[in-house]
Amino acid sequence: MNKRVTIKDVAKKTGLSISTISLVINNKGNVREETKKKVLQAIEELGYYPARSAKSLASRETGNIGFILTEEHFSRSEPFYTKIFLGTEFESRAYNYYVLLTTVPTQFSKNAVPRFLLENNVDGVIFAGKINQRYVKYVEELGLPYILVDYDLPGKKVSAVMIDNVGGGEMATEHLLNLGYRKIAFIGGDIEHPSIKGRFEGFKKALEKAGVECDKDMCVVGEPDTRVINGYRACEKLFTVLKPEAIFAANDAMAIGCLRFLKEKNIKVPDEVAVVGFDDIDACIHVEPRLTTVRVEKEELGVVAVKHLVEMIKKPNFGITRVYLPVKLIVRDSCGAGKKGLVVFNDGQVNESLT
Amino acid sequence: MNKRVTIKDVAKKTGLSISTISLVINNKGNVREETKKKVLQAIEELGYYPARSAKSLASRETGNIGFILTEEHFSRSEPFYTKIFLGTEFESRAYNYYVLLTTVPTQFSKNAVPRFLLENNVDGVIFAGKINQRYVKYVEELGLPYILVDYDLPGKKVSAVMIDNVGGGEMATEHLLNLGYRKIAFIGGDIEHPSIKGRFEGFKKALEKAGVECDKDMCVVGEPDTRVINGYRACEKLFTVLKPEAIFAANDAMAIGCLRFLKEKNIKVPDEVAVVGFDDIDACIHVEPRLTTVRVEKEELGVVAVKHLVEMIKKPNFGITRVYLPVKLIVRDSCGAGKKGLVVFNDGQVNESLT
DNA sequence: ACTATTTATTAAAGCGTTTTACTAAACATA
DNA sequence: TATGTTTAGTAAAACGCTTTAATAAATAGT
Incomplete structure (x- = not known):
């Protein structure tokens, strides 16, 4: 093919040295305005663009960010982390x-270390979701800046961008309380997960504030994870003994599991039981009834993570940043707010996602 | 930080030259088994791994694949191309x-050329979905191998991995015919798109085979694109004049649009109208009734594209590959198959996606 | 006018690999 | 034994940049 044009060609064309060309490109050193112009023009005319590999080798900057995700999270149908990823992208x-x-x-292993770390091919790292501490440690020892997203390392001060889980849990619960429900159940899945823990905390906080006692039996938190099937099972468990008026599920997948169970048992939502989820995944508007939930700006999580990471890359000893992203209650049909004549502060009930 | 260990360190430790180390790493040249062992061990002990940037610079291989998508397709909520991407990933x-x-x-522009092309930072390119021909040309002129996914360039022999749209359209239509429907409508959106065109073709083919006349008025193909809202509108248009017994929508989004319209008008699906979609997006199992559709293995598209592209990268003049991925009818509730007592050859009606 | 300082440019080293051409040793061939 | 052929290993150039230290020229200070 037509040979690649290099910095040498630009030097030759302008009669300057390659050093000068480099300085102009990177806006460094003292270069006369006039020569700068000349160089820029030559670059334009030749269609020159610095080769990444050479630039990386010389400058020790790769221009890449690593994104590390635990395998379970990458399950091809999980949209949550996919969206975070797209945000960073x-x-x-x-x-x-x-x-x-x-x-x-999930388990750390010497030969599971991401290749881009071995190859020195990233300038910083984003960890998304639950991650084994040893991976973080590995990156830290490399001296690379890193940031966690939607997770936190207990007992370790790390940069992280998190969701306001407590606030969201509170919000959802308060909403149910405001609608008059008192016997409210919590369905949690893996309660060890910081996010679930936070949401549960918010749940209890709201109840306490309202002076409603939190019934332990109403809190099903034993399931191994937060998939639909576990929501289904938790709901089943719940209804064998109790009859809650409302359910706050720690995420939408589980909430949808509840919906499934209730539909099977012919228990009407929201007339007999109200359901509120958390996350606002796409499915919320497709299920019947459409799911009231707490919206997490998933792409935004990724966006914010990148913003901070880039800061950290640019400025060494930038320090630790910890940010909590706000969440927002999205009222739809599964909580009975409409029925109860409540003002629905929702964005676009009808047309939303008619994309 | 602890300084990076380079090939020099390995050379020093083994008392060999860096050339030999390189040869061992890349399995080239003539190196005694014995020395090979020695080198490998030293590498192991030192924890050496070749730096990507240096390797790239010297070998002119980047180890990267470029994935190019038109902006509309990246709309953050579009899961179709996201899945293809995840497959390649x-x-x-x-x-x-x-x-x-x-x-x-959508429009080509000199300064919209992907940076990784300018930087010489990819070994090959995947184009996903509808793409302006000039981008393809640009890549071609760089001498880079490339492959299209879910698109084709009319009048140009390019490597591509495509969906069997015609077959799928035929399948869906035949299914409706088998269920006894005769007045079948087609809703298409952008008929210029090769995929839609193919599905339409399959539709007509099936009708013809069955000796059913294709009513032009039953084919709504004027909408600008295939989003939910346009399915809604197309359906609306359809029902102002006609009363089809069944609808074949060219993709699930539009099919869901139909469902929305029909629900609003209180027209029962599948009792009064059957609906079949195409793609099998996640929403299919959440809508009510669950959507019968033609499943496209989206991740697989990406997977196959990578497989072929890598071949092309490794073997210059590998030639053109064109592959059609088969599709599969997924019978759910929107077509009335169950009602009519038809055998449902579906994988997991109940538990599917209880993930 | 002479020195000190600032400004503009460059030569050359360095980044960490791959690869080619070369050498030396070992082995075959006759 | 002399000669050709493998085999094993290496020196050195190349890949295309950045960066540092040095130099030269222009400007300022007295």
């Missing part, structure tokens, strides 16, 4: 970075 | 590639 471009995605097994 | 890792994603505007 999108935002990275604004900062002229590319993001390299990889998954790692 | 996943498969790439098996081949030790990373994939760099970028979007481009």
Whole structure:
């Protein structure tokens, strides 16, 4: 093919040295305005663009960000982390970075270390979701800046962008309380997960504030994870003994599991039981009834993570940043708010997602 | 930080030259088994791994694959191309590639050229979905191998992995015919799109085979694109004049649009109208009734694209590959198959996606 | 006018690999 | 034994940049 044009060609064309060309490109050193112009023009005319590999080698900057996800999270149908990823992907471009995605097994293992770390091929790392502490430690020892998204390392001060889980849990519960429900159940799944824990905390906080006692039997938190099937089972468990007026599920998947169970048992939602979820995944508007939930701005999580990570890359000893992203109650049909004549502060009941 | 260990360190430790180390790593040249062992051990002990940037610079291989998507397709909620992307992402890792994603505007523009092309930072390119021909040309002129996914360039022999749209359209239509429907409508959106065109073709083919006349008025193909809202509108248009017994929508989004309209008008699905979609997006199992559709293996599209692209990268003049991925009818509730006592050859009616 | 300082440019080293051409040793061939 | 052929290993150039230290020219200070 037509040979690649290099910095040498630009030097030759302008009669300057390659050093000068480099300085102009990177806006460094003292270069006369006039020569700058000349160089820029030559670059334009030749269609020159610095080769990434050479630039990386010389400058020790790769222009890449690593994105590490535990394998379970990458399950091909899980949209939550996919969206976070797309957010980082999108935002990275604004900062002229590319993001390299990889998954790692839950357990740390020497030969599960992401290749981009071994190859020295990233300038910083984003960890999304639950992650084994040893991966973080590995990255730390490399001296790379990193940030966690939607997770936190207990007992370790790390940079992280998190969801306001407590606030969201409170919000959802308060909403149910405001609608007059008192016997409210909580369905949680893996309560060890910081996010679930936070949502549960918010749940209890709201109840306490309202002076409603939190019935332990109404809190099903034993399931191993937060998939639909476990929501279904938790709901089943719940209804064998009790009859809650409302359910707050720690995420939409589980909430949808509840909906499934209730539909099977012919228990009407929201007339007999109200259901509120958390996350606002796409499915919410497709299920029947449409699910009231707490919206997490998933892409935004990724976006914010990139913003901070880039800061950290640019400025060494930037320090630790910890940010909590606000959430928002999205009222739809599964909580009975409409029925009860409540003002629905929702954005676009009818047309939403008619995309 | 602890300084990076380089090939020099390995050379020093083994008392060999760096050339030999390199040869061992890349399994080239003539190196005694014995020395090979020695080198490998030293590498192991030192924890050496070749730096990507240096390797790239010297070998002119980047280890990256570019993934180019038109902006509309990247709309953050569009799961179709996201899944294709995840498929490539996943498969790439098996081949030790990373994939760099970028979007481009619909119209070609000199300064919309993906940075990874300018930087010489990819070994090959995947184009997903509808793409302006000039981008393809640009890549071609760079001498880079490339492959299209879910699109084709009319009048140009390019490598591509496509869906069997015609077969799928035929399948869906035949299914409706088998159920006894005769007045079958087609809702298409952008008929210029090769995929839609193919599905329409399959539709007509099936009708013809069955000796059923294709009523032009039953084919709504004027909408600008295939979003939910346009399915809604097309359906509305349809029902102002006609009363089809069944609808075959060219994709699930539009099919869901139909469902919305029909629910609003209180027209029962499938009792009064049967609906079949195409793609099998996640929402299918959440809508009411669950949507019968033609499943496209979206991740698989990405996987296959990577497989072929890697071949092309490894073997220059590999030639053109064109592959059609088969599709599969997924019978659910919107077509009335159950009601009519038909055998339902579905995988997991009840538990599917209870993930 | 002479020195000190600032400004503009460059030569050259370095980044960490791959690869080619070369050498030396070992082995075959006759 | 002399010669050709493998085999094993290496020196050195190349890949295309950045960056540092040095130099030269212009400007300022007295």
